[in-house]
Amino acid sequence: MRVLVATDKFAGTLSAAEAGRAIAEGWRRTAPGDTVTVAAMADGGPGFIDVLSASGVGRLQAVTVRGPLGDPVPATLLLDGTTAYVESAQACGLHLLADDARSPWTASTFGVGQAIDAAIDAGARRIVVGLGGSATADGGAGLLAALGATADVALDAGPRGLEGVTSVALDAVRERVSGVELVAAADVQTPLLGMFGATKVFGPQKGLSDEDILAVDRILDRYVDAVCGATPAERRVADEPGAGAAGGLGFALLVLGASVRSGIELVAEAVGLPDAAATHDLVVTGEGAFDYSSRAGKVVHGVAQIAQRSALPCLVLAGRVDVGSREMRALGIESAYGMVDYVGEEAALRAPAEQLSALAARVARTWSARWE
Template sequence: MRVVIAPDKFAGTLTAVEAAAAIAEGWARRAPGDELVQVPMSDGGPGFVDVLHAALGGELQAVTVRDPYGVPVPASVLRVGTTAYLECAEAVGLHLTAPEDRRAEHGSTYGLGELVRAAVTGGATRVVVGLGGSGTNDAGAGLLAALGATCAAGSLVEGPAGLAEVAGVDVGPARDLVAGVELVTASDVDNPLLGITGATKVFGPQKGLPDERLVVVDGWLQHFAEATDRKLAARKGTGAAGGLGFALQLLGAEQTSGVALVAEAVRLADVVAGSDLVLTGEGAFDFQSRSGKVPYGVAEVAAAQTVPVVALAGQVLVGAREMRALGVESAYALVDLVGEERAFAAPAQALAELAERTARTWSR
């Protein structure tokens, strides 16, 4: 039988490419005669560039940029023809800073602006930015500053705290830099910039903002929006990646689904056509997976071809009814097979074992 292997990353343990390889290794041990097609996936978060490079080839350009607190970090721009792909997590990712060192009120997106600038000055006429896994919450003010935006008061480069007194913001130079360039954001977050469903309230705590500071920080972002484009702040997707969606839409970016963009780029529908089974997966398979996560996106593609989908995950936190609502026939968890400690200590080996066991049920 023909089996398509299309997982996302297992956050903190395996990239999508590594996860696909581990699943293929384990499945082949049990069913060596099956045809296995690896198609690592991403929703625009960490691993976005890695997945696209594996599928599309292209040239990787190394760029050194600032992390949220000004420390130099390596990042990359993937050039495929005149299109440049990059991801915010490489420049301003939450994983770049240890929890005890995070100062979320001062984290800046300047480094991502440096990455966008490198892509544009390198000749790209289309720039696709994967938004996900960010450790910042400055509404993209730092990114705009790196591209040339200025302000008469306050600061665009000191994180959300710098926006408390911001005034006289001029986005014109940043818009001039990207004039004639098609900007696309790859994200499945539909939150607006502000308010109870906005970037700060929903995602701020996971970036280190205490609950008692959320209203204050949201007020700073509102002040910045009023100094730039208050109406835009209500648009879907402007709250993605701590408000990076807002800044990029200020520059004219079009938002698109990260999973859908990757699925199209890797021709997932064509690969799935004629297959007998699709294996997908992620670190935690829960009902939030419906909000633009890889398993749900893969299941949608497979459903159009009437191909069943099985999920392998670190943890499975949904029941059979919810699973079916997500378009998945069955799901199996690493922690149930090998325990949580081993799942983290030897994730590739554990995932291969889970795939081998799954093949006993699903391979012909």
């Protein structure tokens, strides 16, 4: 039996590569005769650069940029000819902050703009920006500021700094990115504003209360007017799928003429996942929490779609499974297994690699036998 393991990271515990190795080790323990191939995956969020680099894409260049709260942080550009890959989470990621240090009112995407600026200096004419996992809710204002935008308020101080904004000048930014193709590799198709917008959907995980969410959305609404204009036609870009990705970084990139692509599709193409799937019998994917957010744009859904195109069953191994069987089937998943269901949350968090490996060994007893 030939098994293709294509997992996302298990946030806070295992990288995508570590998770893949753990699953492969457990599977081989039960079914040593099976061929197990591991392909780490990412959707544009944390791990985007690592996964692409590990697959042999480009060369790495270290840069230092401003973190979400202003402190310098290391970041890495992946340069492949005239194409550069930038991971926004390296500059403004939620993982950079301790739980008690989250500050969504003041967190900025300025460092992402600095990384794009550095990529242009390195000769890039096409820049792919991975979006996801941000600690920010500034609508990409910081990114625009780093590339030369000016306004009648502070663009680099989070949504708090945007209060009262009436005008944003983008001429310098447009000149800086002139002749550069921008691509937003998004992990979600969320618009910027409203009930299904970035602040409402992702604000709580960044530390925004219900009252904060309404206030930030009002500020971003005025910010859209200042950037785009007040008419529905001018504001339409804020409603585009992906405009709300990474706390509104997608909006800023769209304003600069970027195209939006699914991050998982882009990574899958780069690592040759569709071709690999065609030569295997079973696909196994996974992530820390298989839940409602695992739908369109995320690794699990993207890998399942690739498996479907090759008429292969797809399994999910996760830390926790919060998806019912009906929704699971709609996503193209045959079965899902969670570590928490077998060993409890405490054990799963204490030894994630060992427990994931044990879960894979258990699942292999069922699935490998089908091909014997």
